[in-house]
Amino acid sequence: xxxxxxxxxxxFVYCVLVIIIGFLSGRVLKKSLEDFYVLSRxxxxxxxxxxxAATYHSAFAFLTSVxxxxxxGITFWVASSAWTTLAAVFMYLAGVRLMKLGKARGHISxxxxxxxxxxxxxxxxxxxxxxxxFVIAYIVVQAVGLGLIMDIxxxxxxxxAYGSLLLMVxxxxxxxxxxxxxAYWTDVLQGVWMYVGVFLAGVLILGRLAPGGLPxxxxxxxxxxPGLLTMNWDPLMMxxxxxxxxxGLMLLxxxxxxxxxxxxxxxxxxxxxxxxxxxxxxxxxxAMVGLAAAVVNxxxxxxxxxxxxxxxxxxxxxxxDAVMATMIIKFTHPVLAGxxxxxxxxxxxxxxxxxxxxxxxxxxxxxxxxxxxxGKPESEYVLVSRVLMFVxxxxxxxxxxxxxxxxxxxxxxxxxxxxxLVPMTLQMVIPKAKIINKYGAISGFAVGSVLVALFTAxxxxxxxxxxxxxxxxAGLIGLAANIVVTLVVSFVTRTPKEELExxxxxxxxxxx
Amino acid sequence: xxxxxxxxHRGKRESLFVAIVIVLWAxxxxxxxxxxxxxxxxxxxxxxxxxxxxxxxTILVLxxxxxxDLMGG
Numbered sequence: 223x224x225x226x227x228x229x230x231x232x233x234f235v236y237c238v239l240v241i242i243i244g245f246l247s248g249r250v251l252k253k254s255l256e257d258f259y260v261l262s263r264x265x266x267x268x269x270x271x272x273x274x275a276a277t278y279h280s281a282f283a284f285l286t287s288v289x290x291x292x293x294x295g296i297t298f299w300v301a302s303s304a305w306t307t308l309a310a311v312f313m314y315l316a317g318v319r320l321m322k323l324g325k326a327r328g329h330i331s332x333x334x335x336x337x338x339x340x341x342x343x344x345x346x347x348x349x350x351x352x353x354x355x356f357v358i359a360y361i362v363v364q365a366v367g368l369g370l371i372m373d374i375x376x377x378x379x380x381x382x383a384y385g386s387l388l389l390m391v392x393x394x395x396x397x398x399x400x401x402x403x404x405a406y407w408t409d410v411l412q413g414v415w416m417y418v419g420v421f422l423a424g425v426l427i428l429g430r431l432a433p434g435g436l437p438x439x440x441x442x443x444x445x446x447x448p449g450l451l452t453m454n455w456d457p458l459m460m461x462x463x464x465x466x467x468x469x470g471l472m473l474l475x476x477x478x479x480x481x482x483x484x485x486x487x488x489x490x491x492x493x494x495x496x497x498x499x500x501x502x503x504x505x506x507x508x509a510m511v512g513l514a515a516a517v518v519n520x521x522x523x524x525x526x527x528x529x530x531x532x533x534x535x536x537x538x539x540x541x542x543d544a545v546m547a548t549m550i551i552k553f554t555h556p557v558l559a560g561x562x563x564x565x566x567x568x569x570x571x572x573x574x575x576x577x578x579x580x581x582x583x584x585x586x587x588x589x590x591x592x593x594x595x596x597g598k599p600e601s602e603y604v605l606v607s608r609v610l611m612f613v614x615x616x617x618x619x620x621x622x623x624x625x626x627x628x629x630x631x632x633x634x635x636x637x638x639x640x641x642x643l644v645p646m647t648l649q650m651v652i653p654k655a656k657i658i659n660k661y662g663a664i665s666g667f668a669v670g671s672v673l674v675a676l677f678t679a680x681x682x683x684x685x686x687x688x689x690x691x692x693x694x695x696a697g698l699i700g701l702a703a704n705i706v707v708t709l710v711v712s713f714v715t716r717t718p719k720e721e722l723e724x725x726x727x728x729x730x731x732x733x734x
Numbered sequence: 735x736x737x738x739x740x741x742x743h744r745g746k747r748e749s750l751f752v753a754i755v756i757v758l759w760a761x762x763x764x765x766x767x768x769x770x771x772x773x774x775x776x777x778x779x780x781x782x783x784x785x786x787x788x789x790x791x792t793i794l795v796l797x798x799x800x801x802x803d804l805m806g807g
Contacts (some may be wrong), residue, residue, distance in 0.1 A: 296779065296781060296782045296785070299782065299785055300762075300765050300781065300782075300785045303785060303786075303788070303789040303792075304759060304762040304788075304789075307789070307792050307793065307796065308755075308759060310796070311755055311796070314796075314800070315748065315751075315752070436778065437773075437776055437777030437778060438777075440773070440777060440778055440779055440782070441773075441777060443771075444771055444773070444779075448771035449771070451771035451779035451781060451782065452769050452770060452771050452779065452781045453765050453766065453769050453781050453785075457763060457766060460762075460763065464759070464762075488804060491800060491803065491804060492800070492804065494800075495796060495797065495800040498793065498796050499793060502789060502793070733745075
């Protein structure tokens with residue numbers, strides 16, 4: 223058995239494990255949407271915490287963070303330490319309110335909650351449809367990550383396209399077997415595996431390349447490429463990433479529904495605290511590997527990696543995202559490499575499964591159940607959910623075949639879309655005075671989402687727009703326009719009586 | 735035994751926390767004032783050292799507030 227076979231076999235063992243967990247969780251599944259999606263709102267601290275943390279961190283965290291550390295240096299730590307902790311604070315403050323409202327009013331999706339608060343079916347469809355489109359970008363990056371891991375882990379024996387499809391099918395199988403219950407159960411395994419994996423990778427790779435630790439790497443970089451030791455994003459980009467990966471990401475459907483899983487306020491708040499520590503500390507070992515890779519990239523390592531290997535990887539895979547997997551394969555024992563790459567698969571799958579689940583939830587609960595075939599047995603909706611998961615998986619895989627670029631850039635498009643939910647959601651979780659009505663919410667959200675698509679390079683180029691240098695900045699532009707339009711339209715239109723009555727109901731849930 | 739806080743008390747506590755959050759995250763931008771590759775604490779660049787310290791303080795503040803809040807304020 224050669225090294226690549228050992229590594230690949232361990233990844234397969236991991237896949238079998240998650241399918242078994244999916245099967246077991248499916249056996250205790252009740253045929254209701256509430257159980258299929260939000261565990262009947264009974265999760266304790268451990269499940270809520272690990273489900274949130276593992277879902278937040280995806281192929282993005284395991285692969286692109288290392289790639290970004292290797293190419294832009296500690297800039298990524300400066301921004302990510304701030305946005306991950308901000309995301310947890312948002313969960314602590316807004317998440318708890320969303321949970322209380324969800325319990326009291328029976329929400330299980332973002333579109334559900336917003337349509338109920340604003341008494342608008344148009345808003346329901348708009349949020350469900352726009353979010354389903356934005357999250358495709360997120361599904362694509364997991365597909366890209368899975369393809370890279372399998373290709374590099376198998377030494378090219380399982381090429382990118384087939385590796386991606388294979389691992390996506392594994393995630394879809396356990397989701398079909400157990401619904402989001404399977405995602406929550408596997409998240410516990412995946413959350414631990416990926417965290418242990420990234421720390422092991424960081425310590426082992428840094429130990430091998432720079433026995434003096436991070437200060438040693440910094441000294442080498444100070445001589446070779448000092449720009450990697452400073453903050454290289456301008457304040458606008460920093461603010462943009464803070465906003466899109468803080469509240470923006472926490473409002474995407476796959477994380478929003480996590481607030482409904484927790485059994486009580488204490489479980490959700492304790493989970494938010496754990497999430498702050500987990501998410502931010504995760505990037506410490508990622509920095510170790512990324513900065514060590516930057517040194518190797520500058521000087522080369524005879525017989526192991528050539529000078530400028532990152533450019534070669536970028537040419538081969540369409541982005542630098544393959545750096546982490548390459549470092550693992552080159553600098554660790556094959557058994558350990560298998561374990562660590564399974565950690566990387568965990569990171570991607572734990573997010574992919576939640577996206578497949580939450581997107582199918584949006585489309586089933588908010589569109590199919592209401593407008594296509596209302597009043598049918600819950601088992602039919604569960605079946606439709608399963609079919610939609612498979613369809614969305616295939617869409618994500620198709621776009622991944624086009625090798626769309628750096629995972630960080632693609633992910634940013636989706637979270638910039640999530641940021642557009644902020645104004646209308648804040649009104650819902652802080653119902654002190656009625657400032658935003660349904661007309662304002664709909665117009666602001668639509669304008670913000672369109673502007674994000676137009677000003678983002680990957681999509682705006684098709685419309686001949688003057689695109690911004692990053693989706694994070696497009697997200698800020700969208701949010702600014704969104705806020706102005708929301709407030710102006712709400713001010714000049716009359717709030718329906720029915721909406722005001724619901725507003726009073728929300729106020730009493732949160733303040734009395 | 736701790737008594738549950740009244741909605742008014744909880745509101746004040748949350749407002750104070752939000753104010754602290756705004757100050758803390760504004761301080762994250764202070765990194766631009768020390769943005770240099772020169773060695774600082776433990777041989778780390780001054781940018782990285784500042785950011786690590788900011789993160790440590792932030793995590794400690796979050797822990798302190800969460801413990802206070804979950805104990806009933």
